[in-house]
Amino acid sequence: MSNSYNWPVLPNSDSKIVTIVVDGVEAKVPEGTNLVEALETIGIETPHFCYHPDLPVAGNCRQCMVETEGPRGMALAIACYTPVRAGMKVATDKSSEKVRTARKAVMEFQLANHPLDCPICDKAGECTLQENYMAADRQPSRMREEVGKQYKGSPDHRHVDSKGQDRGGKHVDLGPAVVLDEERCILCDRCVRFMRDVAGSEQLYIASRGDHSFIATFPDQPLDHEYDLNVTDVCPVGALTGKHFRFQQRVWLLAKTETIDPTDGLGANITVEHHDGHAWRIMPRRNPHVNKSWIANSSRLAYRRLSEDRLTAGLFGRSEVPLAQAVSRLGELVRGARKVALVASGHLTLEDNAAILAWAQILGPRAEVFGGSWLWVGAPDGIARSGDPVPNRRGLKLLGIPDSLDELRARVGEFDVLVVVGNDLWTANPSKAATLEKIPERIALSSWSDATVRASTLGVGVRAWAEVRGTMVNVQGRIQIVNAAPILPSPDLEPTWQVLSTAGRLGWTSELDAFRFAQSRIPSLVGLTYRTIGPQGRLLEGAEA
């Protein structure tokens, strides 16, 4: 199908900059890119529904129309399928009545069969239809009751409502994760293109024709894919919603914290969206170099674990102790040790691991740092997962911490204290980890009451990935920022580096101290700050190797 060939040309660093005339004003934009993207670079927003920078162009919503100069003078064209040519003339809604009329007309058509159920719609507040209505339309409906609506939807889902009106399908269960409300659908085709051209598994299609067409799965085939929840993001209206977030929160209440996916080595960019001290959902954050606009379902649902089974205090044997007491006990045990094994973790930030190194440096020959993971490493899926479940493995390597868990097992007799920092060894490989139980004092720093904490003599609760600030290096060698959302399950919890700094008397007061220590170990970090790393991360020099 033609649509599959039409991937949009996006601006990049190699784009040639040319001059075009927009609304009578000269502007410099990247050549060859489509007008939606080109106008975006000069701050002109073009309303659209079906266009998505990471999907093939379908050109079916017709909302993005502008006027461009053609062989027969200025004519309407869709901006998403019009490439920039040097010297071209473009008129947007600012200067062209024709464009304003066309966009207004398309809005009327979109709304002709759309229900007015925003008060109960999960998309309200982040709905493209609402936004474009305010931007381009703002007209009262001309629809009369006698004229009626064409309710979209499969005949199987038809029902008669309490007023005796024929209604389209409500909450069609598409599969384990996604629900469809057919009457809200504006048939932009994004979900179909996502499944076909990105997920590579054609599970959705548009059945039937005209205004009676509807999104459907194939007979007896549910929508079931590791990436299927992305269709709820690309859906510009509330037609596709995820079961995990349906009727949970109004989206305008949610504050967003930009961070990265903690479950995979690619570090897909995400936002944790929270309200009232609670994380309600994770959304993908677009990063063309990392995950485009996509995240896997398992990454998206990672927020659930933030409120499950948390270790919010110290655990001394079986009995809970206040955190401060557990931290000072940690310091005493390590300082009193003959030889201590510190196990660093690729699940933690560079800053946390820097604290381990700093403490080991103070302890001198009495301490040795080990690292690595026993988790199974899969293959990259080409979308938003590298297959490596350890998000900061590359960072550990840069800090000079080797993959040495098996060496630790071999030399287990040399140590009398083991400190496992944020590395759930007993879950990853219980039989290998059992060897480590030969070490008499086992201390675990963890955010969860996991198997490692249960196997330890002292457990210390620390903040989880969404509650700390720091940096991680993904499999590409890109350093990315992890940010803290205000969703602590207990106000006493401290970041791992802080706990280590207190126990080891490092005297660090912020993660910047930790970052500075990491810079002393990683030359390519020198000169970087959290600001210069920025929201899209930054490829470290020599990282390709």
Next chain:
Amino acid sequence: MATLTVTQNFGKGAADIAVYKSLGGYSSLGPRLFDLSQFELIDLVTRSGLRGRGGAGFPTGMKWSFVPRNTPKPVYLVVNADEGEPGTFKDHVLMLEDPHRLIEGMIACGWALGVRTAYIYVRGEFLKAIETLNAALKQAYDAGLLGENIQGSGYSLDIYVHRGAGAYICGEETALINSLEGYKGQPRLKPPFPAVSGAWASPTCVNNVETLMALPWILEHGPAAYQALGTPKSGGTKVFSVSGDVVRPGVYEIPLGTPLLEFLESSEWCQGVVGTLKGVIPGGSSSPVLTAEESAKANMDYESLASLKSMLGSGAVIAFNDTRSAVGMLASLTRFYAHESCGQCTPCREGTGYADRILKAIVRGEGRDGDLDTMLDLAANFSYTTICPLAIADAWPIENFIGKFRSEFDALLASNAGHAESRVTSDFRPGAFW
């Protein structure tokens, strides 16, 4: 009797290859065709003035010249036999009566464009035509007229019949190609045009059945003779399918430029109008309707109808007398387009359905003042804003039926006791809130 270039074998059993050959068929498959170079053949077709007979009337020679030469990709010929326009039934009859002429025309076109594989995309409902075509193809293969090395010319061509699934939109060439490839029949974004990137992203020429069937005659008698049959700008003859209130509806081939009323009233053709003529739809349901006065001025060629702001289209003439309701006709047409809109572009998908529902309300006697203006506004808004011209094909009937027969619409609106009630159901004032 006018000269016939396409339908001369009607009623003679030419679906059989022996009969077709005895009537002079397949005589072009020799030096007459294969001595011509590709350029000479395209030039010859250009000089004949042949224009696409499917509806748009694009000059055939020019269309062929857009297909690139010496491409590493195969060039495909696709015959558009997805005849779905209401009132049009000429291709169906042409394929039933004279399938070998189509095959001969396809070989000529294939030679001109360097085609190795050609498809005939036939509307799914034309089961008889598909059977006829397949039987004719088998005969042609058996006679060595298709396949490897046709008649020792060194040229090879294979033809396949593809059965469509019965969607009007698949008559649009890019939707047809999508359907041929096995996808949902929805028009593609252009550019690229099919001549450059069509079926399987290869150069593709899509021609109507009748266009290709004119080629054997042009090859036999020369382009000048064909050109001379019509008007200076519209060469040749055209096959019309006539329906509605005429004494003898049917498929007729007439020279381009014949006056419309002469065509309807001639004893040779339609033999007169039943009742008093109220109007004529001259070129398929999407062409703007002509009133009786306009019909008197119309000649059946591209330019004359264009000057009356209508079009020759596919050559489906629907004549109707004064017993027919213009409202009913428009409602019926709009219902067709709302049903056949492929649903891809918003304005067409929602607009045709919206117009359909308004018209249904009017027909039910629930029309109100302002409904006609809403309809006209909708029609203007879904014209020229979509990928393909289906929306325009609905907009033109709406604009012309309402424009030319407005009094009938107004009378029906006035019959609703509540016709003057406010149309807008709420007094919504955006400024008051935002």
